[in-house]
Amino acid sequence: MDYSTLKKGLAVSFAALVGATSIASAQEASSAKVFGGAGQYRTWSLGVNGGVLSPFAVIGGSNDFTNWKAELGYGISLRKQISHAFGLEGNLFRGKVSGDNKDANAAGTVNGISNFETDIAYATDLRGVVNIGSVDFLHRENSVNFFVTAGYGVVAYNPKVNGVDKKGTWGDDGDKDYIKEAYIPVGAGVKFKVSDRVSFNLGYTLHFIDSDNFDGVYAKGTTKDKFSYGYAGLEFSLGSKAKQNLDWANPVALMYDELKDPSLRQEVEALKNRVANVEKAVEDLKKDSDGDGVSDQFDKCPGTPAGTAVDGSGCPLPKAPEPTAVSNASGFENIQFDFNSSVLKTDSYPTLDKLSSILRENGGKVTLKGYASSEGTAAYNMKLSKDRANSVKTYLVNTGVNSSQVGIKAYGEANPIASNDTEEGRIQNRRVETARN
Incomplete structure (x- = not known):
């Protein structure tokens, strides 16, 4: 041989x-993704x-x-x-x-x-x-x-x-x-x-x-x-x-x-705006006009005289301002998602920016509760609801919120707020709810 x-x-x-x-x-022939894996074929x-x-x-x-x-x-x-x-x-x-x-x-x-x-x-x-x-x-x-x-x-x-x-x-x-x-x-x-x-x-x-x-x-x-x-x-x-x-x-x-998909282009433009905002926020964080060691972004008492001892909020010692009480009621709209997706929609950014501002300025914690509609298996929907909650957490952390302030819970298709027998109801069930602790 x-x-x-x-x-x-x-x-x-x-x-x-x-x-x-x-x-x-x-x-699935009409929804295959470039990096979706061989399992879709x-x-x-x-x-x-x-x-x-x-x-x-x-x-x-x-x-x-x-x-x-x-x-x-x-x-x-x-x-x-x-x-x-x-x-x-x-x-x-x-x-x-x-x-x-x-x-x-x-x-x-x-x-x-x-x-x-x-x-x-x-x-x-x-x-x-x-x-x-x-x-x-x-x-x-x-x-x-x-x-x-x-x-x-x-x-x-x-x-x-x-x-x-x-x-x-x-x-x-x-x-x-x-x-x-x-x-x-x-x-x-x-x-x-x-x-x-x-x-x-x-x-x-x-x-x-x-x-x-x-x-x-x-x-x-x-x-x-x-x-x-x-x-x-x-x-x-x-x-x-x-x-x-x-x-x-x-x-x-x-x-x-x-790449030719208009919705993808909109997402790219929205991401560009978010990057610009983050860059501006970083510059604001560095600025300290009165030189007291606390940046203007977090300085609650701007213009303190040079050499004045201040606390973490930039106010003179020994009297530090009492922290502002924050209601435990959420008061935020649910964060909605598209079918079988954990990608944030651009129309949810204003709500998330408001929540981020409150957590950064006042402290406290929030729990993100992820949900899914009833299509697919229970195990898959549990994972999808967790991914959605993690997407919201990632956004908040990227805007300056401490990771320890944000907890997540996944409920899958449990606790629907509308009927899963109609598409209108299923759209409402694809959500993340926020709960202040």
Whole structure:
């Protein structure tokens, strides 16, 4: 067995796996997100194929016979799509490969050999499949994909030379029907999307065998036999019809669409304004007009004479002003969220800014109670309600509120304030409530 050949094939497969998986680490048909993960797609597919087997290869190379005959091959495949660009595929196929020497000379023989016919009992392999491009790369879903494959497999075959069948004479003990050898499959192809579930594939694969006996002729001790398979087939996507097939998803187009989304642009502009406000607040925090060591932002007694001892609020000692009493009643509107989202809406910023100002100026604590509507599982809604409460807390902390002043509680779909049987009611239930402690 030529282990160097096998090592090279395995290295190619491993490199493709590592490269494509790194791309995936950076991933419902109408709501798929660029970084939403593979769970939002269908990732399994089953294929059937048929085509022509030949001992010749399009890349050329040596061959023990001058002519080949078109013989039937057929097989099945099962693929797991790991990322937008990479999948692992198991293949199993059968068929027959044959050729002759009719053009070698007038006798049509070479060293007394006129023809061969090799029956493939089975050939099975595992391949890495890399999607390398699409002709419609700006669409959310591709309709034409090009791919390359490489892997490792085992073939069981029985070669017949000049019509002589040696079945039952192979193996170390001379009692086996078939010879078994390792091979490296390397191929390329194109697939066309027929429907959300079905694609039509055209492909060509070279099989480099780790022996020189595939055609029954030991021509040279340093050469290895090979055979090729040109095929057409159908591939069927498995899984929930509510999800898009990951094999056809296009992250470049998805990102393009998201960047063109008007609501996203509004969010970006709102974030820019918030950053500007935060920068201004930082500058205000640094300013200390009377030089008493307390910034103007928190100085309740501005203009104290130089050298005057002051407390933390900037007022002269020993009489410090009593802290202002704050009502425990919340008095704040609920913070609303969109369906299946924990992203703050811009119209909630004024309410949150008011709450932030009160907590920063007067101290005290607040508990954020997160809720969700009844769509989805109870466990998922519990996590979503916690994420919503955390989004509000993050906003408050980013505007200067101490993290210890803000607590969160998640209630999931419990304690609805409106009916979950209507969309109007569900909208009200997607909320975070504030409670002063």
